[in-house]
Amino acid sequence: MNYGEYQITLLIAKRRHEGSTLHFDIDRYAGVAFFIGNEGKIATCRHIIEMVQEGEVLLGKNLISGDIDVIYNIKSHPKYDFAIGNFIKHQSYKCFELNDTEYLPGHDVRAFGFNNIGQKNKVVNINARMLKGYVVSNSETSNHPLAHTTTELSFPSLKGFSGSPLVSEQTGKLAGMLFSNHESSIEVHSFTDVEDNGDKFAESIYRIVELGLAHSAKDLIKFIREIEEC
Structure with a gap:
């Protein structure tokens, strides 16, 4: 799979x-978007859109x-935490098929995204990364205020991976x-001991x-x- 056919990077x-000419000076990397429909229709995260401040604009690459x-x-x-938009600077692209297939815990998945490594000589530099793991759990409800349901993954969503398609x-x-x-x-470990006087001592070790x-x-x-529909 050539991910460049399916997704783009987002820059602010x-x-x-x-004079009468408008220029855009790229300031920082924001995240990822991927194609979901005609006319360069893309999907990404709402919090990426909200990163754009007054006097700034969101670009796709x-x-x-x-x-x-x-x-x-x-x-x-x-x-x-979801948004859509359009990006026209893509002569040919491929869309991920949108279907309601449920991927159960243990199903292997991957995500292709980028990490921001800073700006040098006014150029924003990013590194491509591929993350692989599996679905840990699916929940029909979510404790996260910006999610309807929750799919937990065995790997973290690294900074810069927001909006990356999970495949x-x-x-x-x-x-x-x-x-x-x-x-x-x-x-990861628990220990319980009872003293001669009947006092109980318990110790547990947890890993985050x-x-x-x-x-x-x-x-x-x-x-x-x-x-x-809005």
């Missing part, structure tokens, strides 16, 4: 006017040609979209595990429908 730039252009027609979900290793189909992380504690959080593919379908 500052607007600058020189074609991973194959390197072309950069403005993301337009942006619409954010009013409740959940099934077995089928190559879309399993969801990364949007956040969750810390969970696992008991950082799990990635993803919107399921089924939720993405729901979010898109709700945005388009």
Whole structure:
């Protein structure tokens, strides 16, 4: 799979006017988006859209040609961490099929994204990363305020991976979209002792595990429908 055909990087730039000409000075890397429909329709996270401040604009970068252009027609979900938009600087691209297949715990998945390594000589530098793991759990409800349901992953959603498509290793189909992380504690050792006087002493050792959080593919379908109905 050539991920450059399916997804783009998102950058935030500052607007600058020189006479009647408008320029965009790229300031920082923001995250990932991926194609879901005609006319360069993309999906990403709402919190990425909210990173854009006054005087700034959200840009997309074609991973194959390197072309950069403005993301337009942006619409954010009013409740959940999801947004859609359009990116036209892609002569040919592929869309992940949107279906409501549920991937059970233990199913192998992967995500392709980027880490921001800083700016040098006014150039924003990022490194590509591939994360692989498996679905840890699926929940029909969510304790996260910006999610409808929750899919927990065995690997964290690294900074810069927000908006990355989660792909099934077995089928190559879309399993969801990364949007956040969750810390969970696992008991790795416990010990209980009773003193001669009857006092009980107990000790437990826990390990903190950082799990990635993803919107399921089924939720993405729901979010898109709700945005388009607004």
